[in-house]
Amino acid sequence: MQEMIELTIDDEVVSVPAGTTIYHAAMEMGVVIPTLCFHEYCSANALCRVCVVEVEGSRVLVPACVAKVSAGMVVHTDTPRVRSARKTILEMLAASVDVSDSADVLRLMQDYNARSDRFPASIRRESDLIDDNPMYVRDYSKCILCWRCVQVCAQDAQYTFAINFTGRGYETHIGTFYDRSLTETTCVFCGQCVAVCPTGALKPRREWLLEEKDHAHTR
Amino acid sequence: MPDPDPLLLSPVLDQYKLAGRTSLLPALHAVQSLYGYIPEFAAESIARQLKVPLAEVYGVVTFYSHFRTQSAATRSIQVCKDPACRLDGGIKIPDGIQVEDVPCMGLCDMAPAAAVDGISADWTIDLGLSKRLPLSGRMHKSHIGGDVSILTRNCGKGQVTTLLDYRASGGYTGLENALRLTPPELIAQVKASGLVGRGGAAFPTGVKWESAAAASDSTRYVICNADESEPGTFKDRILLEDDPHHMIEGLIIAGYAIGAQKGYVYIRVEYSEAYQVILHALDEARQAGILGKNILTSGFSFDIEVRQGAGAYVCGEETALFESIEGKRGLPRIKPPFPTTAGLFGKPTVINNVETLCNIPEILREGAQAYSARGTQKSTGTKLFCLSGDVVRPGLYELPFGASLRHLIEDLAGGMANQRGFGAALVGGAAGGFATAAELDTRLSFEDMRSAGIPLGAGVVMVFDETRDLRLILLRLAQFFAEESCGKCFPCQLGTQRQVEILHRVVDGQIDKEDPTRLSEIAQTMTDASICGLGQSAAMAIQSANKRWPQIFTARQDGR
Ligand SMILES: Cc1cc2nc3c(=O)[nH]c(=O)nc-3n(C[C@H](O)[C@H](O)[C@H](O)COP(=O)(O)O)c2cc1C
Ligand code: SF4
Ligand code: FES
Numbered sequence: 001m002q003e004m005i006e007l008t009i010d011d012e013v014v015s016v017p018a019g020t021t022i023y024h025a026a027m028e029m030g031v032v033i034p035t036l037c038f039h040e041y042c043s044a045n046a047l048c049r050v051c052v053v054e055v056e057g058s059r060v061l062v063p064a065c066v067a068k069v070s071a072g073m074v075v076h077t078d079t080p081r082v083r084s085a086r087k088t089i090l091e092m093l094a095a096s097v098d099v100s101d102s103a104d105v106l107r108l109m110q111d112y113n114a115r116s117d118r119f120p121a122s123i124r125r126e127s128d129l130i131d132d133n134p135m136y137v138r139d140y141s142k143c144i145l146c147w148r149c150v151q152v153c154a155q156d157a158q159y160t161f162a163i164n165f166t167g168r169g170y171e172t173h174i175g176t177f178y179d180r181s182l183t184e185t186t187c188v189f190c191g192q193c194v195a196v197c198p199t200g201a202l203k204p205r206r207e208w209l210l211e212e213k214d215h216a217h218t219r
Numbered sequence: 220m221p222d223p224d225p226l227l228l229s230p231v232l233d234q235y236k237l238a239g240r241t242s243l244l245p246a247l248h249a250v251q252s253l254y255g256y257i258p259e260f261a262a263e264s265i266a267r268q269l270k271v272p273l274a275e276v277y278g279v280v281t282f283y284s285h286f287r288t289q290s291a292a293t294r295s296i297q298v299c300k301d302p303a304c305r306l307d308g309g310i311k312i313p314d315g316i317q318v319e320d321v322p323c324m325g326l327c328d329m330a331p332a333a334a335v336d337g338i339s340a341d342w343t344i345d346l347g348l349s350k351r352l353p354l355s356g357r358m359h360k361s362h363i364g365g366d367v368s369i370l371t372r373n374c375g376k377g378q379v380t381t382l383l384d385y386r387a388s389g390g391y392t393g394l395e396n397a398l399r400l401t402p403p404e405l406i407a408q409v410k411a412s413g414l415v416g417r418g419g420a421a422f423p424t425g426v427k428w429e430s431a432a433a434a435s436d437s438t439r440y441v442i443c444n445a446d447e448s449e450p451g452t453f454k455d456r457i458l459l460e461d462d463p464h465h466m467i468e469g470l471i472i473a474g475y476a477i478g479a480q481k482g483y484v485y486i487r488v489e490y491s492e493a494y495q496v497i498l499h500a501l502d503e504a505r506q507a508g509i510l511g512k513n514i515l516t517s518g519f520s521f522d523i524e525v526r527q528g529a530g531a532y533v534c535g536e537e538t539a540l541f542e543s544i545e546g547k548r549g550l551p552r553i554k555p556p557f558p559t560t561a562g563l564f565g566k567p568t569v570i571n572n573v574e575t576l577c578n579i580p581e582i583l584r585e586g587a588q589a590y591s592a593r594g595t596q597k598s599t600g601t602k603l604f605c606l607s608g609d610v611v612r613p614g615l616y617e618l619p620f621g622a623s624l625r626h627l628i629e630d631l632a633g634g635m636a637n638q639r640g641f642g643a644a645l646v647g648g649a650a651g652g653f654a655t656a657a658e659l660d661t662r663l664s665f666e667d668m669r670s671a672g673i674p675l676g677a678g679v680v681m682v683f684d685e686t687r688d689l690r691l692i693l694l695r696l697a698q699f700f701a702e703e704s705c706g707k708c709f710p711c712q713l714g715t716q717r718q719v720e721i722l723h724r725v726v727d728g729q730i731d732k733e734d735p736t737r738l739s740e741i742a743q744t745m746t747d748a749s750i751c752g753l754g755q756s757a758a759m760a761i762q763s764a765n766k767r768w769p770q771i772f773t774a775r776q777d778g779r
Contacts, residue, residue, distance in 0.1 A: 046553050052748050060747050088714075095717070096716070120731070162274060164274035168704070178277055
């Protein structure tokens with residue numbers, strides 16, 4: 001039988017199998033910890049830090065999507081400190097990239113009263129639309145760097161390794177070898193990256209064309 | 220500029236025993252030395268040979284600021300843009316020469332610092348520069364001072380300490396003593412000495428070793444962290460350039476303690492002279508039977524490989540450093556697992572700072588008790604302090620823990636330069652805090668500094684006189700973190716950028732009344748939610764200044 005671990009989440013005692021993450025343990029008892037970069041079918045890397053929670057005895061906040069439960073752990077998922085970190089991350093994000101197409105981000109911003117104009121006069125991470133293949137278009141001005149596309153293109157699913165990161169820090173982008181067009185890479189156009197993208201940065205051509213038409217109408 | 224010749228590539232790569240992905244950075248270094256940049260065909264060839272996906276090779280090339288993807292049109296001079304080197308506007312470079320602003324080069328005691336890629340110093344004099352450029356530490360001998368001379372006993376003599384000289388100064392007797400002990404006895408000595416890490420985090424060294432020695436996997440590594448890139452630090456450079464065997468002895472002892480077969484030294488690429496010095500010293504040690512098979516006929520076998528960084532401060536963070544040796548982008552890992560259970564190549568690993576390792580031979584030479592008699596109860600031994608900025612004698616100072624900041628600045632470094640009054644001292648580095656005149660009598664120990672709310676960090680003391688505009692210094696520190704953030708986690712990737720934008724407003728006198736609150740929200744979020752120490756400390760100096768001089772963030776004004 002699997003070892004069970006008992007811990008306290010938001011004042012309620014819960015028992016889960018060893019190796020469970022705080023996120024999944026909370027889920028067991030119906031507490032949904034907000035996430036952004038996390039995706040059930042991708043490796044979790046704790047990038048966005050929207051899932052942070054307070055764990056008693058820990059100096060810093062703890063990312064629930066990767067942190068494993070331990071016996072006697074006392075977790076608080078919705079304290080002012082936690083809410084403030086989530087809100088600030090979302091506000092800084094909205095000041096960096098175009099989140100207007102990302103239902104996930106918009107919903108979270110609403111939940112946390114995050115204001116998109118909290119950080120005025122910010123330098124945004126903008127790039128030109130890349131339309132270099134028949135299947136999909138890439139608009140990295142909307143990319144939040146959740147890593148999902150890179151991961152499904154690599155070991156999480158397809159093993160094609162067509163895309164990776166370029167640059168670092170705020171200037172990190174998703175790109176190909178020496179910025180080659182996708183048709184000159186190992187890309188097999190499986191579409192998995194498009195499927196996991198939470199922001200509208202990667203769009204199937206048909207969807208993009210339909211939206212373009214809509215825009216043309218309203219213009 | 221002629222086109223790069225592809226035929227030159229394979230002879231160069233053949234010289235390296237390319238061994239899979241871990242050889243990626245060494246291969247890229249070889250290519251860049253050959254062509255001056257990384258041409259696409261060369262990257263493709265390396266990718267094939269090492270079996271690394273093309274996109275990932277490009278990901279690595281573009282992560283490290285040392286690697287270029289385009290040929291540099293002309294030779295350029297690298298000029299340090301960090302605070303100690305820009306106090307008086309930096310170096311004036313004549314028109315027509317390409318100048319590249321680079322982060323702290325670890326030459327702060329010789330400010331303003333600059334370098335010319337591999338070109339002789341005479342060439343720089345030919346350019347009519349007013350000041351001779353220190354191409355490396357050796358050209359300008361660093362000032363070494365302090366109240367004791369233990370770690371620095373062979374430093375500052377203007378020459379590299381040879382194996383013979385090192386032995387004459389008592390070197391390698393620590394190793395001999397260590398090899399007579401069992402590893403658990405040896406670890407007990409290090410624990411009893413009270414030694415804590417000198418790389419910034421002050422973690423007890425013996426405890427770290429013990430945990431790696433207890434790991435279940437028997438393939439183990441020890442690493443010397445010589446990435447030293449914190450603005451204001453240069454102690455490790457001097458230790459390595461002047462007395463390389465000191466660190467090597469410490470690393471061998473660490474290897475014996477935890478049962479490692481191999482050690483690595485990871486050194487920032489800018490320390491090219493120290494790199495050569497270490498390679499030579501390792502050869503000396505091998506020839507003398509101190510390194511390699513059956514060290515000093517003890518039955519213990521161990522060797523050391525040196526790896527160069529490629530321009531990324533974050534690679535000083537231990538897990539990012541592992542990634543870098545493994546041939547990847549230098550992104551810090553999520554902990555746990557901790558290095559002592561799963562470090563380099565997933566194996567139990569001990570990583571220590573250069574200065575930490577230099578303390579090890581001393582502990583073994585004189586015994587834990589004698590060692591811990593120096594310093595304070597909780598901070599034992601001696602500490603190296605890197606003094607730079609507005610003092611009469613910038614340099615490296617060795618003191619037993621517990622002396623006051625005032626003693627260091629006024630008695631040892633000769634007080635303030637230019638007959639100006641003391642303004643502030645940035646202690647700990649970019650990830651440090653400010654000490655005011657009222658705090659000058661604080662004792663330099665981990666515990667005293669902690670209660671004063673100023674991190675001792677790696678021992679940086681950057682002094683500013685009363686005329687200096689702290690706003691400019693804060694802006695530069697903020698820029699440093701934004702440029703060096705790896706970009707992995709959102710709080711730091713975004714927060715370091717937002718700090719820069721706000722500090723620009725502070726400097727330009729365009730501050731918005733909400734900006735101080737914004738800065739503290741960013742600080743709180745980065746400190747609380749970032750993955751690694753870079754993001755967790757990127758707001759420290761700014762918040763420290765905010766606490767001491769809130770007026771600089773609230774209104775437009777002249778001076779401080
Ligand atoms: C961003 C960052 C940069 C760091 N740079 C260095 C460095 O250049 N040298 C160093 O020894 N430690 C550095 N550290 C600390 C290391 O992660 C690690 O704690 C240290 O090497 C452990 O050695 P010690 O216990 O001997 O101090 C850095 C940490 C962070 C977060
Ligand atoms: S804190 Fe900064 S440097 Fe560290 S992992 Fe996060 S983004 Fe990278
Ligand atoms: S969901 Fe955990 S860090 Fe993004």
